[in-house]
Amino acid sequence: MHSEVSVRLAGHQEFRFDLQGAEPMGHEEGRRWLDDQFTTLDCEPLRASGKVLLADKVLTVARAAGAPLLGDPDWSRNFARAASAALAKPVVRVDVEAMTVSF
Numbered sequence: 001m002h003s004e005v006s007v008r009l010a011g012h013q014e015f016r017f018d019l020q021g022a023e024p025m026g027h028e029e030g031r032r033w034l035d036d037q038f039t040t041l042d043c044e045p046l047r048a049s050g051k052v053l054l055a056d057k058v059l060t061v062a063r064a065a066g067a068p069l070l071g072d073p074d075w076s077r078n079f080a081r082a083a084s085a086a087l088a089k090p091v092v093r094v095d096v097e098a099m100t101v102s103f
Helices: 027-040 054-070 073-087
Strands: 004-008 014-018 091-095 100-102
Touching: 004 073, 014 073, 027 054, 027 073, 054 073, 054 091, 054 100, 073 091
Parallel strands: 004 091
Antiparallel strands: 004 014, 091 100
């Protein structure tokens, strides 16, 4: 099955990560990786209630990472593996400008 994560930043800059051949992450491992990055990158919850959904976490981590980290091969591979695993979806599209995550 084809597995891919793409991230579109403002200005139509897009990053695509093909996960074919990449070692998959388990759901909990992906969630933990995103939790760690959420904290490390000083991300803020999107909702006033403070509740952070997994899709929100993927979006805010991608936004905080920006082009510098998304352009780093090691970080971006781990981000893509974690996003796909945490969301349990083989294809994930993150549009930072539109603030959406789709599958």
